[in-house]
Amino acid sequence: MADEQSGVPDSTAVRVALWRAMHVQVDPPPHVLEDDIGLRLAAPGEGWRERPDMDPRGTSGFRAAIVARARFIEDLVAEQIGQGVTQYVVLGAGLDTFVQRRPEFASRVRVFEIDQPETQAWKRRRLTDLGYGVPDWLRLVPVDFEAGGDWWEQLSEAGFDPRLPAVVVCTGVTMYLTKEATGATLRRLAGLAPGSTLAMTFMLPTELVDAADRPAFEATKPRAQASGTPFISFYAPHEILALARESGFKDAQHVAGTTLAARYFAGRSDGLRPSSGEDLVVATT
Numbered sequence: 422m423a424d425e426q427s428g429v430p431d432s433t434a435v436r437v438a439l440w441r442a443m444h445v446q447v448d449p450p451p452h453v454l455e456d457d458i459g460l461r462l463a464a465p466g467e468g469w470r471e472r473p474d475m476d477p478r479g480t481s482g483f484r485a486a487i488v489a490r491a492r493f494i495e496d497l498v499a500e501q502i503g504q505g506v507t508q509y510v511v512l513g514a515g516l517d518t519f520v521q522r523r524p525e526f527a528s529r530v531r532v533f534e535i536d537q538p539e540t541q542a543w544k545r546r547r548l549t550d551l552g553y554g555v556p557d558w559l560r561l562v563p564v565d566f567e568a569g570g571d572w573w574e575q576l577s578e579a580g581f582d583p584r585l586p587a588v589v590v591c592t593g594v595t596m597y598l599t600k601e602a603t604g605a606t607l608r609r610l611a612g613l614a615p616g617s618t619l620a621m622t623f624m625l626p627t628e629l630v631d632a633a634d635r636p637a638f639e640a641t642k643p644r645a646q647a648s649g650t651p652f653i654s655f656y657a658p659h660e661i662l663a664l665a666r667e668s669g670f671k672d673a674q675h676v677a678g679t680t681l682a683a684r685y686f687a688g689r690s691d692g693l694r695p696s697s698g699e700d701l702v703v704a705t706t
């Protein structure tokens with residue numbers, strides 16, 4: 422995982438940021454999302470596009486899936502802010518760059534980015550190095566979800582008002598957490614003010630992944646393990662829906678990765694298509 426001493430961020434957060442940048446660099450327009458600030462933050466050095474996980478063809482499905490989920494989240498958050506929600510919480514934010522790319526939305530709300538202390542310290546430094554800084558409307562809250570501490574209290578101390586509705590997102594995190602940690606997080610979030618929305622991704626068990634995507638999906642598991650960031654939790658859609666409802670959410674809906682593929686990638690002439698393997702739950706209080 423991340424290492425504060427050597428100033429290294431979580432490697433999974435860097436990978437998805439590089440995939441978002443690759444999309445703009447190697448896929449023809451229209452771009453589903455334009456994000457090259459994550460690349461600037463990561464500053465991976467020359468040759469990053471030669472990394473095996475950046476292979477433009479071999480990993481195009483993963484790249485597209487990461488861009489699709491980021492676009493879905495961005496549309497949801499813009500819609501929520503448009504409807505008057507004033508608090509946006511990003512769990513496991515990594516190299517999320519909404520604040521830097523969309524200041525017209527971000528400056529109208531308070532954005533709370535939660536991540537592991539080491540990755541967050543690194544990001545704070547990089548934002549400063551690049552001249553973005555940390556504006557007053559961005560609050561960085563260092564939390565390790567596995568450490569059992571009360572991150573809810575930390576969030577309040579950072580200025581979060583639990584009496585007001587919020588939009589909370591969590592992408593690419595639950596597969597790295599125990600089901601206990603995710604369950605505890607969901608129970609906390611179910612206590613958000615009425616009118617709040619949570620969007621959270623989860624990884625599917627192999628048997629629910631499209632047959633065509635299964636070999637590549639399976640191949641990622643030993644690589645994740647070898648990198649020190651093993652996938653430890655998988656959920657069937659009915660399982661995560663039940664978990665969200667039992668945690669106290671009023672409603673929970675499943676959004677399949679294939680739905681995002683149809684929404685954002687239909688009719689492309691380059692054949693770019695998100696691979697299946699990760700879906701979303703959208704829950705409301």
Ligand SMILES: C[S@@+](CC[C@H](N)C(=O)[O-])C[C@H]1O[C@@H](n2cnc3c(N)ncnc32)[C@H](O)[C@@H]1O
Binds near residue numbers: 431438568597598
């Ligand atoms: C694959 S990255 C996703 C980053 C971002 N949500 C995105 O979609 O670009 C996973 C993130 O989860 C964070 N994470 C992993 N385990 C965590 C934990 N126990 N507590 C807090 N954050 C954690 C990592 O530091 C990393 O930023």
